[in-house]
Amino acid sequence: MSLYELKIQNLRKMYSRRIIFSGVTIHFSKPGVYGIAGTNGSGKSTLVKIIAGLLIPSSGTITHILNGKNLPEDQSINLVGFSSPYLNFYEEFSALENMKMLTGIRGLVPDEDYLNKLFDHFHLADRKNDPVKAYSSGMKQRLRLIFAFFHNPRLVILDEPVSNLDNSGKEQIYRLVNQKQTESIILIASNDDSDLALCEQVTNIEEFKETQ
Amino acid sequence: MIWKVFLYFFILAVSIMGIAFPIVENPIHWNEYPYIPALGENAKIIFFHVPTAWLASIAFLMSAYFGIKYLKNKTLVDDIKSYTAAQLGLVFCVLATITGAVWANYTWGKPWSWDPRQTSIFALMLIYGAYFALRSAIEDSEKKAVLSAVYSLIAFVTVPFFVFIIPKMVNSLHPGSAGDPSPIGFKMNPNMKIEFFLSLTAFSILFYWLWSIGYRSLILKEKNNNLL
Amino acid sequence: MTRQIIAVFKKDLLSEIRTRYAINSLVMFVVITISVILFSVGNESVPADLTGGLFWVVVFFTAMSGLSRVFVTEEERGTTLTLRLLAKPAVIYLGKLLFNNVLIFSMNIVIAILYSAFFDTFVIESKEIFIIAFILGNLGIASASTVLAAIIAKASSKGTLYPVLSFPILLPLILTLINLSKSCISGTSFEESQVSLLILFCYNVMMIAASLLLFDFIWKD
Numbered sequence: 001m002s003l004y005e006l007k008i009q010n011l012r013k014m015y016s017r018r019i020i021f022s023g024v025t026i027h028f029s030k031p032g033v034y035g036i037a038g039t040n041g042s043g044k045s046t047l048v049k050i051i052a053g054l055l056i057p058s059s060g061t062i063t064h065i066l067n068g069k070n071l072p073e074d075q076s077i078n079l080v081g082f083s084s085p086y087l088n089f090y091e092e093f094s095a096l097e098n099m100k101m102l103t104g105i106r107g108l109v110p111d112e113d114y115l116n117k118l119f120d121h122f123h124l125a126d127r128k129n130d131p132v133k134a135y136s137s138g139m140k141q142r143l144r145l146i147f148a149f150f151h152n153p154r155l156v157i158l159d160e161p162v163s164n165l166d167n168s169g170k171e172q173i174y175r176l177v178n179q180k181q182t183e184s185i186i187l188i189a190s191n192d193d194s195d196l197a198l199c200e201q202v203t204n205i206e207e208f209k210e211t212q
Numbered sequence: 213m214i215w216k217v218f219l220y221f222f223i224l225a226v227s228i229m230g231i232a233f234p235i236v237e238n239p240i241h242w243n244e245y246p247y248i249p250a251l252g253e254n255a256k257i258i259f260f261h262v263p264t265a266w267l268a269s270i271a272f273l274m275s276a277y278f279g280i281k282y283l284k285n286k287t288l289v290d291d292i293k294s295y296t297a298a299q300l301g302l303v304f305c306v307l308a309t310i311t312g313a314v315w316a317n318y319t320w321g322k323p324w325s326w327d328p329r330q331t332s333i334f335a336l337m338l339i340y341g342a343y344f345a346l347r348s349a350i351e352d353s354e355k356k357a358v359l360s361a362v363y364s365l366i367a368f369v370t371v372p373f374f375v376f377i378i379p380k381m382v383n384s385l386h387p388g389s390a391g392d393p394s395p396i397g398f399k400m401n402p403n404m405k406i407e408f409f410l411s412l413t414a415f416s417i418l419f420y421w422l423w424s425i426g427y428r429s430l431i432l433k434e435k436n437n438n439l440l
Numbered sequence: 441m442t443r444q445i446i447a448v449f450k451k452d453l454l455s456e457i458r459t460r461y462a463i464n465s466l467v468m469f470v471v472i473t474i475s476v477i478l479f480s481v482g483n484e485s486v487p488a489d490l491t492g493g494l495f496w497v498v499v500f501f502t503a504m505s506g507l508s509r510v511f512v513t514e515e516e517r518g519t520t521l522t523l524r525l526l527a528k529p530a531v532i533y534l535g536k537l538l539f540n541n542v543l544i545f546s547m548n549i550v551i552a553i554l555y556s557a558f559f560d561t562f563v564i565e566s567k568e569i570f571i572i573a574f575i576l577g578n579l580g581i582a583s584a585s586t587v588l589a590a591i592i593a594k595a596s597s598k599g600t601l602y603p604v605l606s607f608p609i610l611l612p613l614i615l616t617l618i619n620l621s622k623s624c625i626s627g628t629s630f631e632e633s634q635v636s637l638l639i640l641f642c643y644n645v646m647m648i649a650a651s652l653l654l655f656d657f658i659w660k661d
Contacts, residue, residue, distance in 0.1 A: 345604050
């Protein structure tokens with residue numbers, strides 16, 4: 001198994017004059033579950049969006065290191081899996097079609113066995129051919145989690161992983177996180193105590209608030 | 213202060229020289245302009261028409277330049293500079309169109325004939341108009357800055373077509389088009405040339421002054437609102 | 441990368457086939473614009489060289505009604521974020537450009553057929569040149585309107601602003617096309633029209649190059 005590390009250096013994000021956070025420096029050097037905590041509106045989502053490459057930081061860098069080599073930005077895209085409550089899918093397509101199509105856009109060939117396993121794991125197997133339009137919010141959240149794990153990313157970012165999920169859904173995702181923690185870096189941004197209990201190390205975003 | 217007074221007298225002198233100096237058949241004195249066939253007295257508007265058209269284009273160039281700068285550095289001051297340049301550009305664009313139409317009315321017989329040059333200045337006005345419409349349709353100031361910079365750069369791609377290619381292709385009455393070299397070179401006599409370039413300089417300084425006042429006051433306004 | 445671009449294109453095509461979001465309004469727009477022209481013409485026959493110009497008027501307005509869809513739907517459904525996770529900006533742009541090209545080509549072929557059926561004076565002398573101009577013109581409209589669609593998707597008054605932004609950008613293209621169509625109708629040689637064709641070609645190259653350079657800024661927040 002190749003070695004993957006994630007280095008966050010001196011990250012700072014501002015909206016107009018307001019500093020969301022600054023001086024965020026974290027080094028994730030081995031697989032495991034890591035947490036990012038903080039109250040509502042503290043910038044957790046902003047931070048994970050920047051790590052996922054969805055937002056540009058005001059300053060600072062994110063470095064993906066594979067086998068000791070720094071990866072350029074456009075090659076790191078498929079190393080990252082991302083799930084978040086504000087992630088949407090194409091409602092006119094079924095869950096299965098969505099996953100296959102999106103993997104195609106990544107330039108990867110979908111591994112159908114693994115995909116079926118994931119659908120089974122999240123108890124969506126019998127609904128996978130229904131259009132996403134017909135999904136409940138909990139089912140959509142399960143689909144987002146499948147989307148985050150499906151292409152075997154080395155860095156899985158889960159923003160509020162258990163939002164909208166019932167107890168069985170929570171149990172499913174915790175089990176998957178436990179399975180995957182030996183091969184991937186899993187970053188959980190959450191306020192939920194049971195989520196953070198999974199993490200071997202929790203960073204509180206509020207630590208990076210005041211420094212100007 | 214001093215150079216505001218200087219600018220005032222400079223513009224005043226240029227305007228008086230441009231309007232009041234007589235046009236004669238054989239200019240001998242320093243204050244006489246030559247008679248240019250088919251133009252006659254109308255030739256004098258060149259001292260006002262060309263500088264405004266020139267500044268309308270320069271403003272567009274500046275707006276695009278500060279747009280690039282904004283995209284590189286993401287400092288809102290550059291966006292404000294770009295925006296101010298575009299505002300002034302629109303004003304000068306309208307002035308160039310009006311002076312051009314007045315001139316065309318007396319020389320070509322009617323104010324508007326979709327001459328390629330008139331089409332270009334019309335397109336430039338539309339671009340400015342679209343630029344402001346786009347800005348007013350976006351709330352977030354950073355997004356506004358990015359998108360309007362991108363738009364002005366895409367609009368910039370069309371400039372060579374309007375300035376160089378289409379006027380050369382289609383027959384135009386405007387000087388500087390196909391088969392007609394620039395009139396500045398050979399039809400003007402030395403003192404007309406001097407007045408022409410003085411006027412160009414005076415209006416350019418005026419433009420710069422307006423621009424720097426414009427963007428500095430906008431920066432102050434933003435600072436007041438704690439946005440910058 | 442080519443595979444990814446085709447995947448984006450296929451996704452849009454399948455989605456269009458399922459929802460018929462753009463096609464329906466495009467077809468209606470073609471019918472409406474042509475019939476408005478027919479009403480205003482009445483029983484008189486339109487001079488031949490005027491039909492060439494009017495043809496591009498129909499094309500322009502139809503394009504404005506449907507080509508912004510590629511990015512506007514993504515923004516409306518909130519799937520922009522999902523796409524950003526999947527591929528670099530250039531892939532998305534080129535996939536969308538391909539889709540808009542297919543859309544505008546199929547639409548303009550329909551327009552051309554309807555148009556020649558309704559206007560008997562729309563007879564083209566130099567067919568080959570007109571076909572080259574038609575192809576280059578379609579490519580040009582697609583390339584300019586795709587990047588503008590990306591801009592417009594982020595603004596609040598999407599529908600009305602799109603033609604406002606597009607018209608000045610498309611103007612050099614449309615002027616050249618109108619001139620070229622006029623001379624194609626009255627008959628022209630390849631030598632005479634090669635400058636115009638070259639302009640159309642340059643417009644395409646410059647527009648796509650500028651779009652590729654600038655798309656990153658539009659696409660990323």
